[in-house]
Every structure is written in structure tokens, then in C-alpha cells.
Amino acid sequence: MDRVREGEWVLLWGGPDANYLSEYRPGKAVHSHRGIIHLPEDLLWGQALISSTGRVFYVIRPSNADFVLRLRRKTNIFYPKDMGLVLMYTDFQPTSRVIEVGSGSGAMATVLTRLIVPPGKLYSYDVNPRHQRVARENVAKYGKPENVVWHVRDVAECGFWEREADIVIIDVPEPWAIVPHAYRSLKGGGFLVSASPNVEQVKETRRVMNELGFFGIRTVELLMRDWHIREVGCRPDHRMQGHTLFYTFGRKVIEKVQKTTTVK
Numbered sequence: 001m002d003r004v005r006e007g008e009w010v011l012l013w014g015g016p017d018a019n020y021l022s023e024y025r026p027g028k029a030v031h032s033h034r035g036i037i038h039l040p041e042d043l044l045w046g047q048a049l050i051s052s053t054g055r056v057f058y059v060i061r062p063s064n065a066d067f068v069l070r071l072r073r074k075t076n077i078f079y080p081k082d083m084g085l086v087l088m089y090t091d092f093q094p095t096s097r098v099i100e101v102g103s104g105s106g107a108m109a110t111v112l113t114r115l116i117v118p119p120g121k122l123y124s125y126d127v128n129p130r131h132q133r134v135a136r137e138n139v140a141k142y143g144k145p146e147n148v149v150w151h152v153r154d155v156a157e158c159g160f161w162e163r164e165a166d167i168v169i170i171d172v173p174e175p176w177a178i179v180p181h182a183y184r185s186l187k188g189g190g191f192l193v194s195a196s197p198n199v200e201q202v203k204e205t206r207r208v209m210n211e212l213g214f215f216g217i218r219t220v221e222l223l224m225r226d227w228h229i230r231e232v233g234c235r236p237d238h239r240m241q242g243h244t245l246f247y248t249f250g251r252k253v254i255e256k257v258q259k260t261t262t263v264k
């Protein structure tokens with residue numbers, strides 16, 4: 001049987017509207033709107049606990065999304081559904097060298113630092129030290145701070161310090177101003193990801209990407225909808241997040257060939 005170790009995060013799951021993220025300490029009392037949940041000396045993953053008001057809570061492992069949705073926010077963030085896109089449409093590996101701008105509230109940084117292992121590293125930039133402080137606090141709480149290097153810097157003005165990165169992720173209002181710096185910092189074949197709420201930003205970013213020598217450029221958005229599954233009347237939820245961000249992906253080529261001739 002798998003025991004919860006002291007200091008590990010557990011999700012105390014009492015139903016879709018009653019779940020609590022807590023660091024495990026033996027003897028700790030977790031206050032919920034369904035009574036107090038006492039964490040025993042020995043706690044097993046998957047165990048059921050009964051609160052002071054007689055409600056059942058299961059001790060389960062939090063998902064990456066469970067952490068992201070509880071972050072303190074100073075800015076807009078990447079949503080979990082979109083983070084899946086970023087990982088799947090790049091060649092992200094635990095040992096990747098990833099650059100991101102901006103750090104924002106540290107949502108993407110929290111997840112990436114949880115996935116990265118040395119010699120992989122995240123280099124996270126933000127021009128606003130107050131935003132980056134929140135990102136650092138979130139990563140310290142829920143992520144792995146040893147896997148990130150923080151820089152306070154206006155990247156549009158000054159660029160990135162690092163070279164030979166595997167992936168550059170841009171989430172700023174003027175991504176096109178960052179694209180030339182991303183080009184310089186990426187390996188040949190490396191991936192650029194740019195996230196923007198508006199199509200005007202996407203068009204300008206793609207124009208610069210095309211000029212510089214990115215190929216395979218593709219822009220997508222991802223819509224996700226929950227469903228109610230029951231005996232009768234299965235249907236989608238009436239509410240959903242209608243729009244988060246457009247994601248533009250491209251790969252760096254080191255020489256751009258304008259035209260080829262076919263040899264007969």
C-alpha cells in the first residue's frame with residue numbers, strides 16, 4: 001500500500017464542489033465547508049476520511065490542473081487545456097531547455113518545473129518584477145523552483161541571455177517584437193510557441209515569423225466543454241470558456257530556400 005509522505009500535496013475529494021488541496025502533516029486539521037477533516041498519523045493514497053460532519057473525503061493525488069487552478073493570479077494565465085497543446089505540439093522532453101516570456105503569474109512555469117529534470121531548465125523572463133514575484137511564490141509553493149532561472153528584463157528591448165534553446169514560449173501583448181530574439185536563441189529546428197488573445201496579434205506575429213525563417217507555422221485554438229452524463233438527459237454543460245488564447249506554433253530553419261527547381 002502506498003503511504004502519503006509528509007509534505008506531499010493531497011487532494012481531499014468530497015465531490016466536484018468540495019475538494020481541498022492540502023500539504024500532508026500528520027495530525028493536521030483541514031477546515032472545509034463540509035466539516036473538519038483530520039489527517040491521521042498514517043495516511044494511504046486512496047483512503048477515505050470522514051469529516052466532523054460525517055461527509056466522506058477521498059485522499060487522491062492532485063493533477064497538474066488542480067495546482068494551476070489554485071494559483072494566486074496577478075495576470076492572465078495559460079489554462080490547463082492549452083498547456084496540453086504546448087507540450088504536445090512541441091518536442092518537449094523533461095531535459096529540454098525552455099525559455100518563456102512573460103513569467104506572468106507562473107502558471108506555465110509551475111507545470112513546466114514539475115515536469116523538467118536536470119539538465120533540463122526553464123528560463124523565465126518578465127519585465128515586471130511584481131508579476132514575477134507572484135510567479136516565484138507560486139512555483140515555490142506548487143512547482144520545483146530548482147528547475148527555473150528567473151530574469152527580470154524587457155525582452156523586446158534586450159532579448160534573451162540564453163542560446164541553443166529547444167523551445168521558446170511567448171505570452172506578451174506584442175509577441176512580434178520578441179520573435180527575432182526567439183529566433184536567435186533557438187536551436188535549428190527548435191520550436192516557437194506564441195499565445196495571443198486577438199487575431200491581429202497573431203497576423204503580425206506570423207508575418208515576422210515568415211520573414212525570419214520559421215516553417216510549419218500553424219495557429220490553433222482549443223475549445224473544451226464538460227458533459228453531464230446521467231441515466232437520462234446526457235448533454236454538454238451550458239457554460240464553457242468560449243475563448244482563451246490563440247496558439248501559433250513554428251519551427252526555426254537555419255537557412256531559408258526561396259525557390260527550388262525540379263530536375264527532370
Ligand SMILES: C[S@@+](CC[C@H](N)C(=O)[O-])C[C@H]1O[C@@H](n2cnc3c(N)ncnc32)[C@H](O)[C@@H]1O
Pocket residue numbers: 075076077078101102103104105106107108109125126127128131132153154155156157171172173174
Ligand atoms: C499574460 S502574462 C503571462 C502569463 C503566463 N504565461 C502564465 O501562464 O502565468 C504576460 C506577462 O508578460 C510580461 N511582459 C509583457 N511585455 C514584456 C516584455 N517586453 N518583456 C518581458 N516581459 C513582458 C508582463 O509583465 C506579464 O507579466
